Amino acid sequence: MISLDGLKTGDKIPSERELSERLNFGRSSVREALRALELLGLIETRRGEGTFIRDFRGHHLVQLLSTFILQDERAKRDVFETKTYIEMDCLRLTLHRMDEHNLAILHDWIKNEAHLSDDEFFYRIIEMSDNHLFMRIWLILKEYYHSLGSSQVTYHFEDYQFLLKALAEKDEVKTLAAYHKLRNLLSY
Incomplete structure (x- = not known):
């Protein structure tokens, strides 16, 4: 989805609700996946702003x-x-x-x-x-x-x-x- 939408480092990703609809998964599954990606340091959530793609080059x-x-x-x-x-x-x-x-x-x-x-x-x-x-x-x-x-x-x-x-x-x-x-x- 990141590739198809042409998203890059710093871009905002769709909301949990939109991801749930587009991927045809329950919101709790999407929330778990987002939590895992955040723990890996691939995305970051900013309160009141949304979730954004982090620069993962050089990532472990x-x-x-x-x-x-x-x-x-x-x-x-x-x-x-x-x-x-x-x-x-x-x-x-x-x-x-x-x-x-x-x-x-x-x-x-x-x-x-x-x-x-x-x-x-x-x-x-x-x-x-x-x-x-x-x-x-x-x-x-x-x-x-x-x-x-x-x-x-x-x-x-x-x-x-x-x-x-x-x-x-x-x-x-x-x-x-x-x-x-x-x-x-x-x-x-």
Whole structure:
């Protein structure tokens, strides 16, 4: 409804009565849902004014949801596996969509980066893959992955350079092999 009505941060949402009618739910159910959204910090109620959408960027919703979603070990493995497959698919897309200019920008960034961030590196790769849905899914999975609290893995600078070289050669086999080496995955 927020999307359909084009509501943004700071906009007023419909009243309980209107929400109840539009969503075809009882007012008590709507009231409970609004209370839950307010507890999560996604909306705020101002006495005498109504209920408004809050800015939820940077919100800890992922960490909160992960405590429910990621309770078993299999779900935790699935997060890493799914994130890995998305990164590999984005590398494949990037091979076909990246031009010399984008490659030069990435190469310069790596060369001038004092402390290379794995998240930033793959954010840029996924950006170059030009797939908005992959980007959105990857960002969520990345947050879930970090919320698992597993020890931070240190990657080697040379492995990024090897991956970048394979991308520059537009060689899919070398690119995926470089990715597997970077992530310390079984042989490709």
